[in-house]
Amino acid sequence: FDMVYNWPLLFMLDNICKGINKVSDLRELVVKQQSDLAPDAYYMNHITNHDRNTWDGTEFERYGAAVKSFATLTYVWPGMPLIYTGQEVGMNRRLEFFVKDTPPAKEKNEWYEFYKSLNDLKHKSNALKAGDAGGATTIYPTTNPNVLVISRELGEENIVYIANISNEEVRFHFEENAPQGEFENFFTKEKVLLPAAFKLAPWDFLLLTK
Numbered sequence: 039f040d041m042v043y044n045w046p047l048l049f050m051l052d053n054i055c056k057g058i059n060k061v062s063d064l065r066e067l068v069v070k071q072q073s074d075l076a077p078d079a080y081y082m083n084h085i086t087n088h089d090r091n092t093w094d095g096t097e098f099e100r101y102g103a104a105v106k107s108f109a110t111l112t113y114v115w116p117g118m119p120l121i122y123t124g125q126e127v128g129m130n131r132r133l134e135f136f137v138k139d140t141p142p143a144k145e146k147n148e149w150y151e152f153y154k155s156l157n158d159l160k161h162k163s164n165a166l167k168a169g170d171a172g173g174a175t176t177i178y179p180t181t182n183p184n185v186l187v188i189s190r191e192l193g194e195e196n197i198v199y200i201a202n203i204s205n206e207e208v209r210f211h212f213e214e215n216a217p218q219g220e221f222e223n224f225f226t227k228e229k230v231l232l233p234a235a236f237k238l239a240p241w242d243f244l245l246l247t248k
Contacts, residue, residue, distance in 0.1 A: 081117035
């Protein structure tokens with residue numbers, strides 16, 4: 039297989055936080071990328087790396103309250119998630135580029151558990167596999183333009199990412215097409231019946247599994 043950095047996604051997430059891009063651009067990008075590469079070539083989805091961390095700032099500097107939402111998106115977006123040094127423990131400083139710099143010690147903190155849970159899901163989920171082995175990617179429209187809903191579905195398995203991509207609270211419901219059935223909130227383990235009406239705080243998100 040071949041993998042390439044998903045710079046278009048990272049740049050778009052940066053620009054969304056700057057008010058340059060919109061959720062509609064994300065929808066168009068995920069559709070476009072389905073046919074950009076050969077079936078055995080994947081995008082590496084990431085929110086930081088060595089260049090971005092040093093020269094443009096940590097993911098916390100660039101994304102603020104959206105870090106967990108955008109990190110989760112890199113697992114649901116078709117391809118393979120990439121975790122940069124220190125990201126797995128919530129490192130919140132820029133590493134030196136041309137001199138030796140030591141990343142933080144690995145500790146089992148909130149961020150360790152957050153990424154461990156996403157890694158476990160990625161390994162166990164057939165729907166989230168990269169390339170043709172993974173599930174179909176569907177974008178679901180809602181009544182709010184600042185909401186992004188992406189589904190990865192394969193057989194009986196369905197994983198749905200629902201996110202408020204804005205700094206304002208949103209209320210919304212699905213339009214005519216919507217995921218159906220009883221899901222589990224991946225992080226809280228609460229049951230969620232779809233379709234439903236939702237209220238999400240700024241930059242808040244849901245990861246639902248079935």
